[in-house]
Amino acid sequence: xxxxxxxxxxxxxxxxxxxxxxxxxxxxxxxxxxxxxxxxxxxxxxxxxxxxxxxxxxxxxxxxxxxxxxxxxxxxxxxxxxxxxxxxxxxxxxxxxxxxxxxxxxxxxxxxxxxxxxxxxxxxxxxxxxxxxxxxxxxxxxxxxxxxxxxxxxxxxxxxxxxxxxxxxxxxxxxxxxxxxxxxxxxxxxxxxxxxxxxxxxxxxxxxxxxxxxxxxxxxxxxxxxxxxxxxxxxxxxxxxxxxxxxxxxxxxxxxxxxxxxxxxxxxxxxxxxxxxxxxxxxxxxxxxxxxxxxxxxxxxxxxxxxxxxxxxxxxxxxxxxxxxxxxxxxxxxxxxxxxxxxxxxxxxxxxxxxxxxxxxxxxxxxxxxxxxxxxxxxxxxxxxxxxxxxxxxxxxxxxxxxxxx
Numbered sequence: 001x002x003x004x005x006x007x008x009x010x011x012x013x014x015x016x017x018x019x020x021x022x023x024x025x026x027x028x029x030x031x032x033x034x035x036x037x038x039x040x041x042x043x044x045x046x047x048x049x050x051x052x053x054x055x056x057x058x059x060x061x062x063x064x065x066x067x068x069x070x071x072x073x074x075x076x077x078x079x080x081x082x083x084x085x086x087x088x089x090x091x092x093x094x095x096x097x098x099x100x101x102x103x104x105x106x107x108x109x110x111x112x113x114x115x116x117x118x119x120x121x122x123x124x125x126x127x128x129x130x131x132x133x134x135x136x137x138x139x140x141x142x143x144x145x146x147x148x149x150x151x152x153x154x155x156x157x158x159x160x161x162x163x164x165x166x167x168x169x170x171x172x173x174x175x176x177x178x179x180x181x182x183x184x185x186x187x188x189x190x191x192x193x194x195x196x197x198x199x200x201x202x203x204x205x206x207x208x209x210x211x212x213x214x215x216x217x218x219x220x221x222x223x224x225x226x227x228x229x230x231x232x233x234x235x236x237x238x239x240x241x242x243x244x245x246x247x248x249x250x251x252x253x254x255x256x257x258x259x260x261x262x263x264x265x266x267x268x269x270x271x272x273x274x275x276x277x278x279x280x281x282x283x284x285x286x287x288x289x290x291x292x293x294x295x296x297x298x299x300x301x302x303x304x305x306x307x308x309x310x311x312x313x314x315x316x317x318x319x320x321x322x323x324x325x326x327x328x329x330x331x332x333x334x335x336x337x338x339x340x341x342x343x344x345x346x347x348x349x350x351x352x353x354x355x356x357x358x359x360x361x362x363x364x365x366x367x368x369x370x371x372x373x374x375x376x377x378x379x380x381x382x383x384x385x386x387x388x389x390x391x392x393x394x395x396x397x398x399x400x401x402x403x404x405x406x
Contacts, residue, residue: 005030005113006144007104009130012047014169016119018158019146020054021165023117027144031056032111034103037065038096039185039243053168062107067185070099071242075186078316079285080230080340081305081333082293085313088263090282092187097126098321101133105141115142122148125268129319136322179206185246187259187279195274198264202276209254209278213351216257220349222356223252225284227292227344230337232285246281253280256348268318284353288344291355295363296340305336 006023010016010033023031033056035047044063051061074095085091104116116134120126122145131143152158162169178193188209194200204212226234232245240248253259259280267273293302308329315326342360346353368378 003027003029003115003142003144005032005108005111006115006117007032007034007108007111007113008117009100009104009119010035010047010051011119012044012050014158014162014167017050017054017167018152018161018165019117019119020051020056021167022146022150022152022161023144024055025165026150029115030060030113032060032062032107032113034062034100034107035064036100036103037063037067038070038099038183039067039247040183040188050168060111062103064103066099066103067243068241070096071185071246074099074321075246075282076231076242077330077334079282079289080337081309081312081329082286082290083309083313083316084286085317086263086265088261089265089277089317090187090261090279090286091313091316092184092277092279092282093126093182093189094129094317094319095186095321096184097129097319098133101130102137102322104130105134105137108138108141115144117144117146120145120147123269123271124273125317125319128268132319133322136320185243185250186282187277190276191273195276198274202262206276207260207278209250210260210280211255211257213257216255216350220347221252221256223346223348225288225344225346226342227289227360228341230289230293230334230340232288246285249281249284251280252348253284253353254278257351258348258353259283260351284346284348287353287355288346289340291344291358292342292360293340295358295365296342296360297336298364301336305333308332 006027006029008016008020008023008031010020012035020031020033023029033047033051035044037044048061048063052058078091078095083091085094104118107113108116118127118130120130127145127148131145134141134143152161159169161167179190179195180192182189190202190206195202224236225232226237231242232240234240235245235248259278259282261277261279262274263277264272264274297305312326312329312333315321315323315329320326339360339362341362342358344355345357347356366378368375
């Protein structure tokens with residue numbers, strides 16, 4: 001199929017600038033760039049000048065601040081499920097990919113493009129996430145993945161291509177980071193370099209968002225989070241938008257040494273990968289959300305959510321955000337959150353998040369029933385006798401057979 005126009009996920013860095021020129025050369029097509037401000041830090045606007053330097057007109061350059069949409073429509077729904085992958089990973093990279101895919105497909109429709117392109121390599125998860133989410137939204141879209149097509153498989157070959165095609169190369173002062181990093185408002189990830197050896201610990205100078213717990217303040221920080229239908233809507237009584245909430249929690253969490261993680265995870269493509277992550281705000285959110293659910297969710301609803309969560313996490317990690325099973329599961333998760341309202345009081349101290357209190361007008365915690373003092377008839381303890389005997393019936397029957405007493 002002849003490609004006339006392609007929308008490229010464009011960071012403005014060397015790799016995507018090379019991809020931009022490569023698409024023009026190899027496919028002889030018009031290129032539209034999309035640069036998303038996901039809260040990764042730094043300016044995204046310089047990508048406009050870089051794209052223009054590559055010959056693109058203003059109407060072919062899309063730069064958008066999607067931070068509110070990212071947190072509101074992707075991060076918050078995910079945290080309503082208390083989502084973690086393989087017991088630890090808070091899915092910071094995974095949850096950003098469906099939003100980028102969504103905008104690539106939408107811009108393709110707006111501009112009449114027949115293809116989209118990305119800079120993910122053929123070894124990683126991101127290629128799968130970008131493409132599965134794109135196909136779920138537009139089954140007819142064509143996807144161009146240069147890393148699976150070209151022979152520019154080394155830094156030297158990329159630089160040689162840039163020189164040959166007059167692609168500007170920024171010469172950064174100082175020592176270049178050995179890590180491959182990806183950041184958005186939820187987290188920053190580190191891969192490669194010394195992290196490729198799972199026995200070697202991350203160097204302390206690698207971390208950018210968080211203080212080490214040892215260097216965090218000696219005085220604890222106390223915060224109060226207000227929830228409405230499972231989402232944080234205020235911090236210390238101050239109403240905030242979703243992106244403002246996560247930004248504020250990142251700052252206070254990072255200052256208190258919260259959110260560092262070093263794991264080996266199982267990629268969807270089949271290999272194990274070692275990565276380090278900083279997710280200060282997300283770490284606080286997970287702890288606090290479970291706390292407010294502990295007094296507002298029915299027991300069986302809470303247990304069912306916990307059973308569903310690993311499947312839900314796996315779908316996000318593998319790139320199935322727009323798949324029908326994830327959408328179906330989200331309906332159930334959101335239904336569970338209608339009474340998840342109230343406040344959680346937290347202590348942040350040297351890498352730890354401690355829940356000090358939780359309260360809600362929709363609480364299911366009945367102090368009259370659980371008290372060790374006189375419950376004034378709220379609970380008849382003799383009822384437990386029949387309850388225990390009925391639940392023990394099958395166990396006693398089995399034990400009798402094993403002992404040959406039946």
